[in-house]
Amino acid sequence: MWRSLCAVLVALLACLFGLLTFLVDPWITDPPRHHQVDVRTATDYAVTADQTGKLPVLLLMTEAVNAAMVTHALLVADAARPFFQVHLASFGGAYAKLLEESGFAYHVLSPVWTEEQTAAIYAVDQFESFSSPYTKEVLQEQISSSLQLYSKIAPSAVVAFFVLSASISARIARLPLFVDMSMTRETSTDPRAIAVSMPDSGVVAKLGLRTPLSHMASWLMKRLNFITPAFEAVAREWNITGIHLVWDLMEGDYTVISDIPSWAGVDAAALPPQVTYVGPLYGKLKKDIPKEVLQLRERATSEKQPLVWFAMGSSGQPPLVLATLRELLKQQPKWFIVAPVHALLAKLKINASDASAKAEAGLDSPQLYIPPELLPSQKVEPLCDLALTHGGQGTVHTSMCSGVPFVGVGMMPEQDLNIRLAVNKGRRAARGTHFIADIAPFFCTLLLPHTCGKPLAWGILGALAFGAARFLLWLKHIC
Numbered sequence: 323m324w325r326s327l328c329a330v331l332v333a334l335l336a337c338l339f340g341l342l343t344f345l346v347d348p349w350i351t352d353p354p355r356h357h358q359v360d361v362r363t364a365t366d367y368a369v370t371a372d373q374t375g376k377l378p379v380l381l382l383m384t385e386a387v388n389a390a391m392v393t394h395a396l397l398v399a400d401a402a403r404p405f406f407q408v409h410l411a412s413f414g415g416a417y418a419k420l421l422e423e424s425g426f427a428y429h430v431l432s433p434v435w436t437e438e439q440t441a442a443i444y445a446v447d448q449f450e451s452f453s454s455p456y457t458k459e460v461l462q463e464q465i466s467s468s469l470q471l472y473s474k475i476a477p478s479a480v481v482a483f484f485v486l487s488a489s490i491s492a493r494i495a496r497l498p499l500f501v502d503m504s505m506t507r508e509t510s511t512d513p514r515a516i517a518v519s520m521p522d523s524g525v526v527a528k529l530g531l532r533t534p535l536s537h538m539a540s541w542l543m544k545r546l547n548f549i550t551p552a553f554e555a556v557a558r559e560w561n562i563t564g565i566h567l568v569w570d571l572m573e574g575d576y577t578v579i580s581d582i583p584s585w586a587g588v589d590a591a592a593l594p595p596q597v598t599y600v601g602p603l604y605g606k607l608k609k610d611i612p613k614e615v616l617q618l619r620e621r622a623t624s625e626k627q628p629l630v631w632f633a634m635g636s637s638g639q640p641p642l643v644l645a646t647l648r649e650l651l652k653q654q655p656k657w658f659i660v661a662p663v664h665a666l667l668a669k670l671k672i673n674a675s676d677a678s679a680k681a682e683a684g685l686d687s688p689q690l691y692i693p694p695e696l697l698p699s700q701k702v703e704p705l706c707d708l709a710l711t712h713g714g715q716g717t718v719h720t721s722m723c724s725g726v727p728f729v730g731v732g733m734m735p736e737q738d739l740n741i742r743l744a745v746n747k748g749r750r751a752a753r754g755t756h757f758i759a760d761i762a763p764f765f766c767t768l769l770l771p772h773t774c775g776k777p778l779a780w781g782i783l784g785a786l787a788f789g790a791a792r793f794l795l796w797l798k799h800i801c
């Protein structure tokens with residue numbers, strides 16, 4: 323009996339160790355704080371910038387499956403226009419249309435992401451799956467397509483917005499690589515930052531495990547490498563070393579952080595020279611406010627009801643977003659809601675422009691407007707009284723700059739952190755507003771049925787690796 327118990331224990335430990343070595347490289351004693359890549363590719367592949375006296379070419383490569391990455395690229399493109407000939411490129415995606423219509427030269431690289439691969443990118447990004455869409459074959463094709471473009475347009479530099487294969491292709495071509503990130507590697511892996519991303523009301527906090535678990539999570543995060551083997555293998559073929567951790571794909575030769583250092587609690591003077599904070603980069607689409615929004619605003623004012631901005635980004639989890647929106651309509655039928663979630667609902671095969679499909683999904687309400695396309699949120703949100711959001715960085719920045727109080731429910735640790743920073747800074751303003759104080763618990767109870775009631779042990783195990791909230795969401799998917 324004891325012997326078999328021992329065997330089970332040993333097997334369990336072996337499994338855990340297997341999982342650990344799959345996710346992280348436990349052998350690194352002193353994980354690097356910043357990325358250093360070493361390029362030994364033959365100089366034959368080097369692309370030299372066009373020297374004909376025209377403005378230099380700047381290539382912005384963006385992940386067009388994500389709205390935030392596309393809006394970042396477009397903001398940078400606009401700012402760079404006086405100094406560069408700006409070219410845009412992507413591997414396709416739901417938001418590629420914005421690139422196409424931007425008026426800048428736009429190149430579609432191959433292979434174009436399929437719907438399954440897009441879902442896989444999000445699943446990996448949110449730790450819901452470990453099956454990486456970045457296979458060796460995909461990377462090789464992406465790199466070959468990128469190299470062709472580089473030699474065609476001869477850029478002076480490449481700026482990547484979550485285009486992970488650029489960390490290899492730009493190095494092969496010996497082009498300076500700039501990368502856009504929402505926070506530094508140090509902030510993302512800081513135990514204090516991880517601790518605040520764990521909810522106050524969660525099991526972890528109640529058991530007093532926040533500090534030890536955040537240190538363990540930080541240890542793991544600093545060594546995270548579960549999608550990198552394919553990248554490492556391809557980089558090796560090109561004699562490029564230094565790509566080993568997930569962070570090595572996220573950082574460039576120069577890393578640009580779209581945030582405010584004092585806001586993020588970072589001492590800008592202590593940053594290495596290759597890291598720069600450039601302030602918020604949130605979407606400012608050059609479109610007009612749709613008449614539907616203006617009509618809702620008028621009705622909300624005359625009926626003395628709030629107009630709510632319900633924004634869940636493009637990385638939101640569709641089933642959760644649908645459930646929350648449905649519940650919101652049921653519990654607050656008099657509120658007016660602008661919900662730019664068309665693309666998220668489309669992932670559930672719900673066509674929100676179609677009245678009968680909308681009714682079938684339980685979203686049939688004259689108070690609710692789901693725009694068919696992205697809205698100029700910088701113009702629409704200031705018209706709203708309250709925002710209910712997922713706490714994505716751009717969404718938080720838009721709310722702050724619009725002066726609209728928001729209730730955030732993070733769907734991943736980074737978002738929990740964004741929300742916490744805003745709560746800490748905005749506490750004084752929020753205290754006097756009874757309206758918000760009433761709504762926050764309400765919004766949380768909406769989500770509670772989806773995140774609670776899971777076994778304690780699972781919660782603790784999950785919190786170890788990923789932060790409790792995210793793990794519970796993940797559990798919901800697999801249970």
Ligand SMILES: *[C@@H]1O[C@H](CO)[C@@H](O)[C@H](O)[C@H]1NC(C)=O
Binds near residue numbers: 363
């Ligand atoms: C990698 O390095 C080896 C040895 O220096 C060299 O023979 C080979 O051509 C290099 N490969 C590439 C793709 O540059």
Ligand SMILES: *[C@@H]1O[C@H](CO)[C@@H](O)[C@H](O)[C@H]1NC(C)=O
Binds near residue numbers: 673674675676677
């Ligand atoms: C969604 O419904 C609208 C209105 O019925 C229709 O015009 C549109 O083509 C539909 N979109 C898709 C992707 O089916």
